[in-house]
Amino acid sequence: MDFKKKVLDIIKNKGETSDKLLEILLEVQNKTKGKYLSEEALIIISNELKIPLSKVYGVATFYSMISTKKRGKYLVQICNSSPCYLNGGKMVTKTFEKLLNIKVGETTKDNLFTLEYTSCIGACDIAPAIKINDEVYGNLTPEKIKSLLNVLRKEDVK
């Protein structure tokens, strides 16, 4: 019930017209634990905006920032476009995979970290770069990645 009210509030706030679909999907995802869109959320949005569920799902899965799969508290997105890929991007992927003991596309067992690739995030001047939630981190080295993960783990305990 609580979740439904949250979704309804977002829809009301953004506007109940079909062109607001993408804005609503993004906002609901942002406000959902696990940063994803559950089937329940998609159904509520479909009913409220009077858009077929198939279309809501189609839009949600077209855009790579939207996920229909549960993700970790920290969404680590590694840029794999050429300026990062050729400037240490491969090292970044390898280091994260090793330290988190997961592959790209997976979430750690404690639901803390999800590892994903992203296309260019406009941080080519500080390549290799990643995004963790809304924060961009650049000029990464294995040591920096290690200490970054330590800081985030400590933050979580707080």
Added chain:
Amino acid sequence: MINLISRLCGKISPLSIKDYKNNKGFKALEKVLFKMEPENVIDEVKNSNLRGRGGAAFPTGLKWSFVASEKNECKYVICNADEGEPGTFKDKILLDGCPFQVIEGMIIAGYAVGANTGYIYIRGEYPKSRNILTKALDILRNEGYLGKNILGKEFSFDIEIRSGAGAYVCGEETALIESIEGNPGRSRFKPPYPPNQGLWGRPTLVNNVETLANIPIILSIGSKEYKEYGTESSAGTKLLSVSGSVVNKGVYEVEFGITLREVIYDICGGLKDNKRLKFVQLGGSSGACLPKEMLDTKLDFDKLNELDIGLGSGAVFVGNEDTCILDFIKSTMEFFKHESCGKCTPCREGNRHIINIINRIIDGDGTERDLELLNSLALLMKDTSLCGLGQAAPTALITTMKYFSEEYIEHIKGYCKTGSCGKGEF
């Protein structure tokens, strides 16, 4: 380097309207609203020879006149802030550094073409820039620069922000329009073009952030003075985003006519660790790769046109001697495979097949016939894809096969002199 369009970026507080006005902000808008008719504004933009800065370099004034000549009570102006071309980060500098200038350009555009509603479509990867823009719009509404009867005149204009959600193809104007309408961002068949039938079927002007940031400057200094910057065929300045193996990466505003050599060695301080330059990719992942013999190429629309290359978004990516061309092409094509919207067959299938062949060659199983296959696939995509994404996706492949053919042969023979394409190695 020069400071014309980016003159206020980093110099003023981005959300201080007082700072902006103290630096001649909104002078152009006042001039336009009180002293000029819409057609005079369009003539001034036409006379400035401004061409779109998003990548396609279409004459801006001409585009404006298409929208202005449509008889429709409802028209739209869209600011394309979906900066997704890999290696491009110049619009972000303008949006974060001087949002009022971009918005001023939009209001002037609205007045000139007869639109009352504007949209800023900003990529989802820039949440902080979106916040700045939201605040900027609120400030302008309070100050009477947006809303009903702007500065007491009969002209009304307001702007809404829409967010992208991680789709490169939405930088293409019809895909962007689809996205604003709440659909998956798949390109439309053209014609009709947006100036005739765009957002919700209405006449729509879509301009890039940097293009719009040029507008207040052109209107304040006049097209004549504006044309003193740059070259005869390419007026004004361009923001370049330089990345890769140079010492000083970043965004630099330059006058047209500058050479790549000057950009890389004079402005960016040459290559890091004294490495040798291998290639320069101009215009992001969809741009051409040029060998060091072409470093004296001038950045000028006509000069580049003669060489059959484009300036694109103004991204300059520098690859050094350690870069394996095949590895680079692989990452480029992976990008396009991921970003293809899937609507047309050449792009949806072409990218996949090119990657398969490149992988085969990297793995040492390639043959000479694979090169012929790559060539015919690339040309097919270039000629028959529905939108700019598929048409430009094989550009890097085509140009590296032209200028670095020996490296493809080398891999077919089973070795790589850089050794950096080895799977999983770093």
